[in-house]
Amino acid sequence: MSASSFPPRTVICVGDVHGYVTKLESLWSNLEAALPADAFATALVIFLGDYNDRGPDTRRVLDFLLELPTRHPGQRHVFLCGNHDLAFAAFVGALPPPPDGSPFSATWDEYIHNEEHEGWFRGPGYEDMHVQGRRWGGVIKERWNPKKGLPYKGSIYDAQPTFESYGVAHGSPDLAKAVPEEHKRFLHDLVWIHEEENVPIDTDEGQIICNLIAVHAGLERTIDLNEQLRVLRTRDTRVPKVQMLSGRQDVWNTPKDLTGKQTIIVSGHHGKLHIDGLRFIIDEGGGYADKPIAAIVFPSKTLIRSSEAH
Template sequence: MERIICCIGDLHGHITKLQKLWTNLETLINPISFQTSLIIFLGDYCDRGPNTRKVLDFLISLPSKYPNQTHVYLSGNHDFAFSAFLRVLPLPPNGLSFSDTWKQYEHNEDREGWYKDVGYEDMHLQGRRWGGRIREKVNLDKGTEYIGSIYDAGTTFESYGVPHGSADLVKAVPDEHKKFLSELVWVHEEENVCVETSEGKTNCRLIAVHAGLEKVKGVEEQLKILKAKDTSIPKVEALSGRASVWEIPKELCEKPTIVVSGHHGKLHIDGLRLIIDEGGGKENNPVAAIVLPSMTLVRDTDSITTQL
């Protein structure tokens, strides 16, 4: 029996959706297979939805509740920024400072209203953007109102009982949450993953990364940086890119490779390129997962009555 792998898309603080999705997965998948499955969370656990704190509690509880499962927690760009605000990111290499990450984007500071309160002096760029207060009311690209910052972080602050932009968040976040965020990985690889394709079952390499891999850069170079969690980079394209990381790099097509991501606010399955973010953090959208090898899509809104 092939091992079951569940890749779960962006959660964005929606605890009720996560609980329903988990119940559906547990109902759909054979109990023995589910208990030994690999669960890959594709990142973006915080912001937009109302219960970031409860989402993290749920994720942290899984290894003790399901000790025979393997759980992988990827960092999304929102989680990276949350971690940066809490100052739990690894230090930049070679003696560099987090403040060095500001320089390339300083022309955006006023418009984005970067955080400039306690602890900002040596905070990674994304932490300042996350905890800041954007002047504009509406995100024109998405047609939604900003919730506090350009990251829509206001709901995350509120879930810990402090107002948006408050330096008190650092004290309000429990140590176990800080530890969880500090240990998020930027990429995960698996070899010999069985997947059903139009040509039958095949074994593939699997690379899971929140946004994707850049098409124009060498894959191994990218993987090295991601595994090292190089925080000297102001904007990590594999966690926050859009068009640049949409496709599978050509060199990965030589050996069948699944590249699975969330991030894009879309559900997109094109051969072995899997983008699982049907929710996008929006209240009225479902949270989705994909189950391998069958390539079955599961949503929190599904009425599940049968098992795989």
């Protein structure tokens, strides 16, 4: 756990943004208005990942996030990697290389049976691209997403608006040239987990001090916790699909090894608001035009939302 000399006065965790810069700006204004000036100015702000896809303004979202340290120098900013961000990074060559030097093509085998119907990218550079980058930049054959009751936007990741925000057509290899270097560095540097000690949280029994783990989707309940933490801390890109960034029901609950421990686990990803003890899922579907971007503020557990849902 990363130790701090003093417990952070305020910790803010921001849910999925998914390309909606106007909602992000609205949420930020609402946070600033809702919190005491000194608390906001010195807050630890953890963005829970998924900055791109679905919404129209991924490029502007990344510009907004990159400006935060200059605009708010007293804050600490943590940018987690979501499954959409990992795939975007993979497509534009910004994903950290596998730690053992293996090629990204080694990630294809487990999911190669999906290549045709998901329409994986086969353009220039695909030969050594992580499987999630190929899925992200491909063109899915099935145009309708039955799980969401909506059409796909280009690929299984709904990546078309991200391409278009950089001025290129969906699936074009020119995206790698269109994305500014500072955006590639941002994607490359995203952390897969953030661990914080001495986080205060208000409970019915009074305020307690906890450890906090922030990870995009959650931690698997039945898999060895230390192995999950190793993958996350080292950003092990040998893994074809990182369940802690991509899973659903398997990462919904607190893992067995942390049950009963004073450890807050905060995630986004799931498109739902869920609070159960010290397990927090903060994502009210901000990737859809009619849903807000949500944030939670510790220690009070206050929920703040964007005002504009479009």
